Amino acid sequence: MAVQARALVSLGLWLLRAGLCRCQDPGDSADRAAFQPQSALSDVEFAVASTYRGPGNSDTRGNKELPILLWWSAGLFPHFPGDTERVDCALSSCLVTRNRKVQLHRRTSAIIFYGTDFRAYEAPLPRLPHQAWALFHEESPMNNYVLSHGPAVRLFNYTATFRRESDYPLTLQWLPTLEYLLSPPAVSLQEKNRWRRAGLAPVLYVQSHCDVPSDRDRYVRELMKYIEVDSYGKCLNNKRLPERLEDTATATEEDRQFMSFVSRYKFHLALENGLCPDYVTEKLWRPLHLGCVPVYRGSPSVADWLPSDRSAVLIDSFPSPRALAEYLRALDEDDAAYARFLEYKSPGRATNGRLLEALQSREWGVSDMSRPNYLNGFECFVCDQENRRLAAERAHRRAPNTRPAPPPRMADNSHMGCPVPSPGYGPIEDIPTSDSWLQMWPQDYWQSLDQAEGLESLIRHNESDPGLLWHHIQRLAARRTAGR
């Protein structure tokens, strides 16, 4: 877990750096226009070829013959320290680079984007017909709603997202191992009951990111009318953390003392910041690990991934916060019923075949140095797919009658497709217009659709200046108004 947390922290730093790079490089697009594609690689430095070669890889081509994969989100480039590297994947090899100078190079066969970073007004244009686009987006849908709209996600040929439908699914990215789930409860039920008698609430809430699309605080605020909740974070705060724990509460690291502090609670409110199928984070897995019962709202299909059919309380199966509170109160008073929620930790009782299968078969590891991380894994997935496509295209050119051209492939809405944010509690009509959630998230979602359509239009018109995005958006809007 520590490794994963570190990876995430460094990911954040990289992103920050990527952002800085863009700011310091205002001449980038002018530079690109003047650029001579054929000589692009002459000033690109090669790092030493990587050491690992996949078992099915007998690719003997030299670096100058390999297809190039360009990481458009340079901050995520999963190699160090160079800008360009040869990767020898399971079946074939590629050059990977974060040097944008190769954007228009004829050998640049794919461009890889990081979803959180993807901006329509900075897209690499013109889009060359021979270039595939690959999307890596493991983070919350709230980071970029553009990708939740068909016109944008269909621009990508390969995806790695949290959705099981994506080409390289990252659904269980926050779950290190099965053992993590099965470890015995950190605090026994007898002890939890003692803490209850000593004044601890049955339910815990620790949240410091309050204005989010899932509008979770509106739900929790209502729930708190019917059951006692100890709330330690910035959101709906009613309790103070011991001083020692104050800066660990929001950290990704699983601080030992913090973990034992929270594991005394019977129920943990676990509400994701954005609601989307298969967007499931440590908010679910951590209480399961500790042996506390998650009270969950997030992916509507979360039951598909739970260790057993009774291991979490799903908010959406209750008609109201009040009904949920009644259920939790009853469980709080019924030790046998509560204990049944932890039965999956007994040998052989984690019975969800889909979960077990997915953990078995994923090729990337979480905190597991013996397996690739999912950035390198996806890069190699794209590399092997592209080499296969290029080979099929060559075969087709040589024998058009006997070897059909490879069919195009592209993503669809099932690779992301998160719904418009809706209120955490109650009908939207009841929310005052001054409400900050209302002002922010539904609008953000629909403006993202405008951007998705604008980008699609830019590409359809073979524009080479992404700065024309606003112009295209206006034109589409004018057309809609005119009813055409």
Ligand SMILES: *[C@@H]1O[C@H](CO)[C@@H](O)[C@H](O)[C@H]1NC(C)=O
């Ligand atoms: C990639 O997707 C684009 C846009 O959807 C499509 O036009 C193109 O044919 C696809 N390319 C491949 C190689 O499948």
Ligand SMILES: *[C@@H]1O[C@H](CO)[C@@H](O)[C@H](O)[C@H]1NC(C)=O
């Ligand atoms: C698209 O634009 C590029 C340069 O901006 C040009 O080379 C190419 O021929 C154009 N493609 C089409 C289909 O018009």
